[in-house]
Amino acid sequence: MTRLIKRREPVRDDPWQLVDEEQTLPQGDVVVPVARYLEERDALHARGGRVGVRVDGTVLAEDLADHLDDLALIAIEFPAFTDGRGYSLARQLRLRYAYSGELRAVGNVLRDQISYLERVGFDSMLLDEQSDLEDALKGFTEFSGYYQNVALEHSPLHLRRRTAAG
Amino acid sequence: MYRYDAHDQKLVDERVAQFRDQTRRYLAGQLGEEEFRPLRLMNGLYIQRQAPMLRVSVPYGLLSSSQLRTLAHVARTYDRGYGHFTTRQNIQFNWPALESVPDILEDLARVEMHAIQTSGNCIRNVTSDHLAGVAPDEVEDPRPYCELVRQWATLHPEFSYLPRKFKIAVTGSRRDRAATQVHDIGLRLLRNKQGELGVEVLVGGGLGRTPVIGEVIHDFLPVRHLLSYLEAILRVYNLLGRRDNKYKARIKILVRAMGADQFKARVEREWEHLRDRPELTLEQADVDYMKQFFGTPDYSVPEDATALQQALDGDSAFQRWYRHNTVEHKQPGYRAVFISLKAPTVAPGDITDDQMDAVADLAEAYSFGEARVTHTQNLLLADVREDRLPELWRKLAELGLATPNIGKLTDMICCPGLEFCNLANAGSIDVAAAINQRFDDLDYVYDLGDLRINMSGCMNACGHHHVAHIGILGVDKKGKEFYQITLGGSSADDAALGDRLGPAVPKEQVPDTLEALVKTFASLREGEETFLETYRRVGMEPFKESSYDTAH
Numbered sequence A: 001m002t003r004l005i006k007r008r009e010p011v012r013d014d015p016w017q018l019v020d021e022e023q024t025l026p027q028g029d030v031v032v033p034v035a036r037y038l039e040e041r042d043a044l045h046a047r048g049g050r051v052g053v054r055v056d057g058t059v060l061a062e063d064l065a066d067h068l069d070d071l072a073l074i075a076i077e078f079p080a081f082t083d084g085r086g087y088s089l090a091r092q093l094r095l096r097y098a099y100s101g102e103l104r105a106v107g108n109v110l111r112d113q114i115s116y117l118e119r120v121g122f123d124s125m126l127l128d129e130q131s132d133l134e135d136a137l138k139g140f141t142e143f144s145g146y147y148q149n150v151a152l153e154h155s156p157l158h159l160r161r162r163t164a165a166g
Numbered sequence B: 001m002y003r004y005d006a007h008d009q010k011l012v013d014e015r016v017a018q019f020r021d022q023t024r025r026y027l028a029g030q031l032g033e034e035e036f037r038p039l040r041l042m043n044g045l046y047i048q049r050q051a052p053m054l055r056v057s058v059p060y061g062l063l064s065s066s067q068l069r070t071l072a073h074v075a076r077t078y079d080r081g082y083g084h085f086t087t088r089q090n091i092q093f094n095w096p097a098l099e100s101v102p103d104i105l106e107d108l109a110r111v112e113m114h115a116i117q118t119s120g121n122c123i124r125n126v127t128s129d130h131l132a133g134v135a136p137d138e139v140e141d142p143r144p145y146c147e148l149v150r151q152w153a154t155l156h157p158e159f160s161y162l163p164r165k166f167k168i169a170v171t172g173s174r175r176d177r178a179a180t181q182v183h184d185i186g187l188r189l190l191r192n193k194q195g196e197l198g199v200e201v202l203v204g205g206g207l208g209r210t211p212v213i214g215e216v217i218h219d220f221l222p223v224r225h226l227l228s229y230l231e232a233i234l235r236v237y238n239l240l241g242r243r244d245n246k247y248k249a250r251i252k253i254l255v256r257a258m259g260a261d262q263f264k265a266r267v268e269r270e271w272e273h274l275r276d277r278p279e280l281t282l283e284q285a286d287v288d289y290m291k292q293f294f295g296t297p298d299y300s301v302p303e304d305a306t307a308l309q310q311a312l313d314g315d316s317a318f319q320r321w322y323r324h325n326t327v328e329h330k331q332p333g334y335r336a337v338f339i340s341l342k343a344p345t346v347a348p349g350d351i352t353d354d355q356m357d358a359v360a361d362l363a364e365a366y367s368f369g370e371a372r373v374t375h376t377q378n379l380l381l382a383d384v385r386e387d388r389l390p391e392l393w394r395k396l397a398e399l400g401l402a403t404p405n406i407g408k409l410t411d412m413i414c415c416p417g418l419e420f421c422n423l424a425n426a427g428s429i430d431v432a433a434a435i436n437q438r439f440d441d442l443d444y445v446y447d448l449g450d451l452r453i454n455m456s457g458c459m460n461a462c463g464h465h466h467v468a469h470i471g472i473l474g475v476d477k478k479g480k481e482f483y484q485i486t487l488g489g490s491s492a493d494d495a496a497l498g499d500r501l502g503p504a505v506p507k508e509q510v511p512d513t514l515e516a517l518v519k520t521f522a523s524l525r526e527g528e529e530t531f532l533e534t535y536r537r538v539g540m541e542p543f544k545e546s547s548y549d550t551a552h
């Protein structure tokens, strides 16, 4: 059973291959740690397949800014589900840098946070091993609306009220 | 007060359903202890020494009569018949069963109440001035802004897993009654020379283990940018705040480590990209929409112009209560009335179900159906016509809610302490009782003037002891309850952290020490000085000498 969700659907044939610091580069689409990307940037792109990076909470959006056009995917690592740095990083990438590639949440990603992840602009979530995908999908529909501007709904409540009143 | 529209109501209803499902999964073993913990905390539920504790949100302290009746119902049905008001204007129930919490939340949702974000590492209940809208020194009513901030912060997708809890206070008066200098963010509404409304923004204040007075990082932020600026501050904190040590995770530590200037520069850099986003901009229409909920009630002129004076002349007990428990109102012919939850035999801030029902009735009869929670753990009826005060006083007295001690020595702030809190080193409620016993002569208490005593059962400082004129902190010394005493703190405009008197004293000596302190004060006092003023004039030495003399 897959543990990957993209735009609220289970994904069974994910093209992305996770590669670590050392591993030889396979063909196709790869996600490498950001440090390796910075070192082997040209070689990575020369292969032909798409390239993504994996970052942890210590990486800031400005560190990635120069590379965003070349990155088809950014996987943001949640070392613990209670570590919320990834939410801000995602939001900065989307709003400030207008990043339009895929944002994927990986690590300690659980059912009860996936809706928050979606709302800051993640497209896909790789659930933690213990999570049940079918159950997790229910997490997206628990609320029918929010106060804030969110990735899905471009108008926060106070703005909608203003429009309704005017 | 603010009334929910269909969106607000749906959100709290869906929140109840969500938590019901989370509780079910937890009880069925599908959701682990660790994973459930932050979820229950963000719904106000702690697991405590004795039983779970549920903290219900009272946004900026406002309660309608029907909400009070629902709180009474919760206390009666799910608890042991009482509730406890906190220093952050919330109410806590100490004995609910975990399984019944979804039902409690459902009952609360029917009267537009919830427990969302009353705990956990997220943006907590926004607190404010209990005299909002009625204080004569008010620049601008803070409540519409409180509600805008509350909505912005509710289920915020980016800021629900912060390094640590986050508290915001808002005031709109010249005199700060909301302790804005000891909050993670303090917001003070003010007007510039052109008469435009702006916000002074303070960050990095807080109590707890490392008490800090907040620093101003913006002295006049136009209100339209309030939400974008908050978002910028929170983002910087969320990204850079420490997560490796929970005692160093509050924003005050980050501000201190970076320096306020550096922190501000970082915030402003972030803000540049946010400030013109329409979804974070408050237009006049947004503010006006909120303002309509906080309009002026239908004030009237006292029918009997002499009733108040007659009662004041004729009844010294009424006069005493009037003097100490009511304050000036911006509307001529009206007073704001404190309901003291500091009767000598009751734990500070506690109220029974029947008292809550009765206060709900009184609020309806005398104050436009609304009551407020103060951060000193009392209640307030904000809009009472003067000629009705004698009648209201009699009714409050019958309920045991007219102890005339507001702002005086026995109006102590007190955390739940050893009896109810897992983290406590020492009791606080029993010490409050012992102090009450010692100072049972009301006239003596009045002679001492305004005197704020705050007590915390451990260094987490829920009782705000650092900012008390006399602070009392429970510490553990080889398994025995001892108390560290501090002098000279304040949470008002002249905010300051108290200084340590000396070595901690054992429990039984706390009343003696206090007595020695107030005697020293009385002997050194000049004119009508308050304890704080005298202390600031003479310093620690004389207090130190006298209190340790008597202790031996």
Ligand code: SF4
Residues within 6 Å of the ligand: B415, B416, B417, B418, B421, B422, B423, B424, B425, B456, B457, B458, B459, B460, B461, B462, B463
């Ligand atoms: S100050 Fe300490 S003892 Fe008192 S309520 Fe807070 S954590 Fe508990």
